[in-house]
Amino acid sequence: MPRTKELIKGCQNGDRKSQYELYQQFSSGMMAVALRYSKSTLEAEDILQEGFIKIFENIKKFRGDSSLGYWIKRIIINTALNHQRSKLYLYPMVDVEDIKEGINSLSVDSLAVEDLMDLVQNLPTGCQVIFNLYAVEGYQHKEIAEMLEISIGTSKSQYSRARKILIEQIDKQNKWGNERFQ
Amino acid sequence: MKDFSKDKFNDSISRKFAGAEVQPGSGVWEGIEAELLKQDNKRMQRKAAFYRNVAAAVIFIALISIYFNLQDVTFIGNQNSTFIPVEIEKQSNQNYVSNNDILLKKPNVFADSEDGTSNSNQSGNGNQSLASSYSPEKADGESPQSRNSADIINNSSDRAAVATIARAESLVPNDFELHKSDIKVEKVSYFAVSMLEKPKTGSSIAWNTNVNIGSGNFNPNSEITETPFFSTASTLNNAGTTARTIGDNTSFDGNQERTAVENLSSAPMKGNTSFTFGLNFGVVLNEKWNIKSGLQYGAYRSSSSSSTVLRDRNSDELYPFHGASSLPEISDGRVINFTSEYELYNDLQILTIPLMASYKIIDRKFDVSIVAGLSADFIIRNNIKAGSDQINKINFDVQDRKSYNNLFASSLAGVEISYPFADKYAISLMPTYKRALSNVTTDEATFDSTPAFMGLNMSLAYMF
Structure with a gap:
């Protein structure tokens, strides 16, 4: 847990190593989530990339009310929904x-x-x-x-x-x- | 939330996906990193713009101050101050009266007055004497003094002078006797007072300490040489683990390398906040000229985008390909790889011994001087790093002679605006442009480089 706190703090300070570590820790799980909401690996990777950029942009707002994993998952799902939203209207x-x-x-x-x-x-x-x-x-x-x-x-x-x-x-x-x- | 226990199908699906993990491709992190770099760069540009704006505002305020300083350099009561010489018969002294009725020099016109006493022996000052003597309106014989005056004034220019003096008379009551100690200046320019108060250092030795801040622009890739590579020095290799390679190692294509170098050379440089500080000693030769020298430490930072790295064939380690990448550096088991775009940071630490001469062009409340000089610059360290963890940092210390010269010469020019206060002190602001006169890089480097630095210096001076 203290390691996670350090990681979050590093990401909040824009430290690239911490960002990479966070990505390494959660990317596989989040890739599986992104795949469930997409039609192909390429699309899932797009969602993952966009989602992690949002995560690093907004990590300063993370206050620890929920677990980091849950917070990250929510962002990935929201990103996926935004991706699919246009298609929802098409069909x-x-x-x-x-x-x-x-x-x-x-x-x-x-x-x-x-x-x-x-x-x-x-x-x-x-x-x-x-x-x-x-x-x-x-x-x-x-x-x-x-x-x-x-x-x-x-x-x-x-x-x-x-x-x-x-x-x-x-x-x-x-x-x-x-x-x-x- | 839904009660999963009541729905075995959903429950089993959910359980199945709960621990699922799929490794994403390496391109995902590269994309994220590239985007983060862009954002960092934007943030830095905003910061740099902020400092530039602050510098511009300071310069603007300084210029406005100078403008108003120059607008108000005269005594308020002495506007249109052209002086009319009044030549009076049998008078050795010339008397000057300003055309706005203020007498500047006591006249000696009463040597032949009726009572034979010299005006200089009279009590009061010449203003009163003149005012009572030169009175054309009274030149009809009412006063012996007036008659005497009328005799003296025998040409038109003198009459004009007398008319002027008469106006002066009207300003001074006849019964008001002015002693030298009683003269009060009605209203005097603020700057004029400051001139009176300003210590005149004359020829003395002065020293000052400078704390400088500035937004610098250092471009290590300013001039590309004709042949940046020898064909034996490098060939493009197969794709590395991280880098993409254009071309293959069997067919050497100098054009590709050349393109890589040109791309790096033409990549727009972004000036980052650089700073210098130091101590200067100055000799004031006279009121206009001042020579100073000292020791300055400067940390100059710049960044640019690059899409080329040096890859070590044995260790597969990546190093930034930078402007001063030297041939030994490239040929030492390293080859050039093309990569996705990354940020290249160049941090130079330089110790400078300047020799500057300044010439004061405005000597008011704010002094303005033109400064020019030369400097000897010693590179004490240069760190080149990429905005990617996958690319190693390169450190050049003072011992390194592969890429950078240890010493180079620079010229500098600037305008110093200083404000003296408390007799011995002065604060000053000096926008400066500095440019290397000799090449910063060695002959083995792939570029010639004559970096330039634009800065705004603030200093506090103490005058002995």
Whole structure:
């Protein structure tokens, strides 16, 4: 913890070594976050780069109310949302019926994280963002609606749509895996 | 927040991604660093602009002060001060009266007055005597003195003088006797008083201590030589771990190297805040001329952008490619690599022995002098560093003779505006331009360099 404080202080003073150390410490985790909100590695790297520049610009404002990791993650997610915001408008989101299909959590657990990442990346942009915010980050639909300036209904329906697509894809992968195994 | 425990699907997805890590490409940090460098540079430019503005404001205020100083150098009661000589018959002395009615010299015109007593023996001053003597309005015989005066005044110029004196008479009551000790100056220019109070040092020895601040602009890449590289000295290599390389090591292309050097040479230099301080001893030859010398320490800083590094082939370490990169430095197992743009900082520490002559052109409340001189400059240290942790710093100390000469000569010129106070002290402000006369770099360096420095010096002087 004292090391983290030193690191933050160094970054606040614009020390390049501290900045690099902070980047090294958090870049891998944040790259995974950026990938979940993007369609390609290149796009994720753009988000990561832009996000870390914002982090270094604003680290003077960090007062330690939350953990540094959480604060950094919030900035990366916000950067990703800004990146995707224009695309959200390009693909108008239509309400879809709530889908109630269930899936065994073991089916998800059996998937490699890379495969799951691919599936999430292949979701339509609107669905992808809302699914990430709701299912992974744990935001409520009301919060998502405010963040993305959409209706709560749209948020719910898009999440349901994403969930349906994912379940179908995971099922497919599991079946394909089982067939291959047999 | 949502209750994850109720949704196993979301829970498992969330768990899956919780510890996920993916290593980003090395280009991401380079991009971040480049952006941070740009921001640092902008911040530095803002700082430099601030100091420049402060310097400009100080100079502006000084110039305004000088302007008003020069506007108000005369006695208020003595405006239009042309003096009319009054020649009076049988008079050996010439009497001067200013055209605004102030008598400046006591006349000796009463040697032939009726009572035969000389005016000089009368009590009171000549002003009263003259005023009572020269009165053309009364030259109709009312007064013997007037008649006498009328006899004396026999030409038109004299009459004009008399008319002037008569006006002086009207200003002085007849019954008011002015003694020398009673003369009061009605209103005197502030600056004129300061001139009276100012200590005249004459020919004496003076010394002063200088504390100088300034915004400097040092350009180590000022002149590119005709052939910056020998073909044997360097060839471009394969891509390094960090650097991008243009070309390959099998085909030597001098043009690429030349382009690299030219790019560095033409990169815009940014002056950073430099500072100097020191102690000067001066000899005041006369009221106009002053010679001084002393010892000055200066830290001169500049920065520029570069996209070229020197890479050590054995250790893979990177070093900044700078203006004075010498041939031994390049050929010593190091090759040139092109990189993404980085900031190059040059910190020179120089010990200077100046010899300056100043000539005072304005001697008022604020003195203004033109200063010119020469100096011997000793480079005691030069640190060259890049704004990237991946590139090593280069330190040149006084022993280093590969890239920099230990000694070079400079010329300097400036304008010194000083304000004397408390008899013995003076504070001064001196905008200075200094330029190297000889090359700062050695023959083995890739550039000739005659750096220039623009500064604003403030000094406090004590006069013996």
